[in-house]
Amino acid sequence: MAGVEITEQLSELRKDFPIFADIEATRPFYYLDSAASSQRPAVVIDTMNRYYRHSHANVHRGVYGLAEEATGIYEAARRHLGRFIGASDPVHEIVFTKNATEALNLVVQGLGRVLLTADSHVLLTEMEHHANLVPWMILQEQLGFTIEYLPFDAEGLLVLDDLDARLERASILGVTLMSNVLGTLNPVAMLSERAHAHGVVVVGDGAQFVPHFATDVRELGVDCLAITGHKMLAPTGIGALWAKAEILEQMLPFLGGGEMISDVRLDGFTAGEIPHKFEAGTPPIAEAAGWDAALDYLEMVGMDAISRHDRQLTTYAMRQMRERLDDRIKIFGPQDVTKRGGVLSFELADVHPHDVAQVLDQHGVCVRAGHHCAKPLMRELGVGATARASFYLYNDEHDVDALVDALLDAYQLFHG
Amino acid sequence: MAGVEITEQLSELRKDFPIFADIEATRPFYYLDSAASSQRPAVVIDTMNRYYRHSHANVHRGVYGLAEEATGIYEAARRHLGRFIGASDPVHEIVFTKNATEALNLVVQGLGRVLLTADSHVLLTEMEHHANLVPWMILQEQLGFTIEYLPFDAEGLLVLDDLDARLERASILGVTLMSNVLGTLNPVAMLSERAHAHGVVVVGDGAQFVPHFATDVRELGVDCLAITGHKMLAPTGIGALWAKAEILEQMLPFLGGGEMISDVRLDGFTAGEIPHKFEAGTPPIAEAAGWDAALDYLEMVGMDAISRHDRQLTTYAMRQMRERLDDRIKIFGPQDVTKRGGVLSFELADVHPHDVAQVLDQHGVCVRAGHHCAKPLMRELGVGATARASFYLYNDEHDVDALVDALLDAYQLFHG
Amino acid sequence: MNDLDDLYREIILDHYKNPRNQGVLEGPTVHAEEGFNPLCGDEVKVYVQVEDGVVHDIKITGQGCSISRSSASLMSQAVKGQSLDEVKATVSRFKRMIAVEETEDEPEPVDLRVIGELAALQGVVKFPVRIKCATLAWNTLMLALDEESHSV
Amino acid sequence: MNDLDDLYREIILDHYKNPRNQGVLEGPTVHAEEGFNPLCGDEVKVYVQVEDGVVHDIKITGQGCSISRSSASLMSQAVKGQSLDEVKATVSRFKRMIAVEETEDEPEPVDLRVIGELAALQGVVKFPVRIKCATLAWNTLMLALDEESHSV
Ligand SMILES: Cc1ncc(COP(=O)(O)O)c(C=O)c1O
């Protein structure tokens, strides 16, 4: 089977991730929680070490060679990330943040305060992560606009019947490229086109999508995109907002402080140029170096190979779950694997997700259980929590087999 | 001389910082820019490596063992930092941020929106870093209150003549514990006492002070304190706000997203408990682990030993500069070393600070040149830029000697 | 997993599958309170009937994971028939046994002979995330009793 | 430091200590513009007198570091007597020589024989922070000429 071949080929890469050998030396370890955070290849860890051991100084303004070196490393990461997602102006269009959540808060406050008034409408979806809901709600408390939500159907697909009518009212559309619970891949290129026809600005949440699919912001048509490093082999503590230069230009500054100004007087300040205008204080420099190395690694593997691998594993997992657990398991989200990424939320009959995760952990299988920071979505599904398994390039069929074995054991334990 | 002895003893620790040996293998290296960012001991780098190689998972909510382990590491760092600064409730009073700047923006927005109206007064000082100026100016644009500034005198000491009259008008006092340009140590315990007598809340900027002096927030009397990791041997990408629990309780949430909520519905959200209410999104986990290790290291050395060492080097440097450069150099800030930390801003006669820094770099001496993110202060000094040398535990007299040698060379070059 | 763990697991599963004191109470001396676990949306409702300063009866409804349901069931057994002071002591012993997130210090050692079957939940200390599951019913009981003491 | 560096250093120091074309210009055909380096507060003022499409005269005042002052001085020498088109070409050659932060690509190779003494500033590429010092006068000149072309 071609699928298994490719999967095996990719999972060769597993040895590049030291955590697997280190943990497996003492206990079984099946890491199926990459949608929460991925593991890191040695090259990312080593790059950060090298940075701290050879090149660390604060960036910008420093005239001495070491500071120039650190600045060069940091700015090179910016350009690399810009190229990685197809930005037309990588030097100016990437703002580094601490995570995707800060990136979304930045665009909500920076752009929202410019575009929105009490009469405005913001269109979101019912499958958004809290990171693309709560910032809008905070701004709403300050400005008083209306938020509307696109619902989703039983398959976990957005219902777009009255899309144009809603876009007609809206100033901004906020939508996730891929749901972190349902795995749903949203038709973002089409949504952006329709949104632009109504003059609506599109804010994409790329936290789940960008780590798993070749991303070209020009093809997607979004105007802004939030990204996070730790889900794509990079360190914790770094994320980014990409936005078209003309959007960044009109956005108000958000965090105030050093680096983001052109002048400060006692009676006011003048903001600096993009993207620095949005990067107040000492940035995550070592983390940017690590992200740069992670991008190299992902490019070396190939994003299309990763997407194929995810899909094959998802297909295999859905089949195994159905075959071996039949009606004892319910898988949420699209049943058609071409409409979803490698994230599987499920319910094991009459076993609480916390208990599922705890029993699985006894088998060394790591899955997440909870509301996955998507409470409105959970309410819509009619559950309080789900268990969720998610795949990345270092996973293979053994992980899936261990998952299904452990699920059978959990079922047994609670029904035996 | 006792001074030199202690200095030599401490500078033994230099070998714990791999960057020195690594760079010195190929070129001279005198790092005198720790006020911008410090270097890291191997134990900090190794702790982060160990974290990524053995323990990484996303924190909170994860039921499996690895997620519990990562959460434990992250929360242990929080408690350690709280104890390190004498917080009475370390579990609840430390909010991790990306840097001191974010910490200040958080308290300005979170507390300012609660305490301030258009009629309010906020009292700052003319020696604040942009990080404790611009956030207030951004909020001022939104709410319209008045900002007043305490001036400083020719020695770089705050002028407090009309302090009570100003406090009488004010709701909040924002003050740096130590100036990053002048080195001035502000009388914060006294200021806090006077402020509290007028019901004024005190926001301290501890970015420069905490890395160099034993800190006890109860003794200082401040209500909130911003701190940053990278200036105290910890990784980039992490900072913290400490605030009294009752202050945090009344603060509005700032960044919205995952982890900071207790519930989210389509029509609104309920914020979670402190400190999580202020930590939206995936936090800097590896960075917290690294900071924890940095605190261990600082405690092992002893904060009082570090302060003494800084003072001895500062004394030595001021004497050497005066003796060998006499009236060709002007040192800003207090001439009395007991009133300052180990930060020396200076002017070399008729040589632009950029040129000073560049020539020094040719000698391997790293100093910062520029406005040091304190433009109002620079304007007050009547200069556009200064050169600045700053000391930390790994520096010794050789660094100072190299600095003065290089300054003589720079003078020669531009006057020869 | 050693034998003790197995024993504990059996107790938890037993109380999860056959929760004691399930149901509702009615009447003028009954106080009821609802609790809610923000982590997973689990809910519990505790009914207590206090007479002459003694927990005369207690009943519980709601849904949750094995930890939260067994904890509620074990709690109902432990406090039924206790005086209000005894209930307070039981709650505090239980919380000390599992409290690790809330205080800076290590949990105080608890005499397992005193705490009885509740000891089955001791393993939760190792899983701070699930402490909220284990304490849900207990916090809800305390709220119900608070209400009772105010109404007297 | 090799000999070429030494030579360049000498040129820079020479122009720093003895800046050419210092002073002010007055008159109806003079355009003046002020520039300002946000990095260090340095200021420059450029006066140009254009006649028949040719930079007839240029003068500079202001204070700054060795890079910004020598760059201004070298610029004044280079453009004096040039036609507006030639000035544009010179500016663009100079910027390509040192531009590294602004574009994604490596700086284009520039024929050092064409650029003359200006080549002394080439070393700035290695210090991106100081590119702002090197370009301050040039950007200010362009603003002054823009103004001039608008006023015609
Ligand atoms: C006094 C002072 N406050 C605040 C900051 C900002 O710190 P950070 O860059 O870590 O946000 C600095 C450092 O640059 C500082 O020196």
Ligand SMILES: Cc1ncc(COP(=O)(O)O)c(C=O)c1O
């Ligand atoms: C869809 C989605 N958006 C946003 C986020 C937030 O990312 P971060 O935690 O890095 O801020 C996540 C991850 O938790 C996510 O899955």
